[in-house]
Amino acid sequence: MSILMACKNCKLLTELEHCPVCKSPTTKHWSGYLGVIDPEKSEIGKKLGINIPGEYAVKT
Numbered sequence: 001m002s003i004l005m006a007c008k009n010c011k012l013l014t015e016l017e018h019c020p021v022c023k024s025p026t027t028k029h030w031s032g033y034l035g036v037i038d039p040e041k042s043e044i045g046k047k048l049g050i051n052i053p054g055e056y057a058v059k060t
């Protein structure tokens with residue numbers, strides 16, 4: 001099982017060492033899983049500034 005890393009900038013969860021969206025470094029120290037299907041309708045997604053559907057960390 002691979003370890004998920006969270007982008008320090010946009011909080012996207014990925015297995016890569018750099019975020020595929022914003023190219024920022026990722027960290028394995030994160031908490032709070034958030035799945036965003038429709039960012040327009042997700043209140044917590046809006047708070048975190050998420051505008052692309054995906055899997056995110058709440059805290060990094």
Ligand SMILES: [Zn+2]
Pocket residue numbers: 007008009010011012019020021022023024
């Ligand atoms: Zn990112």
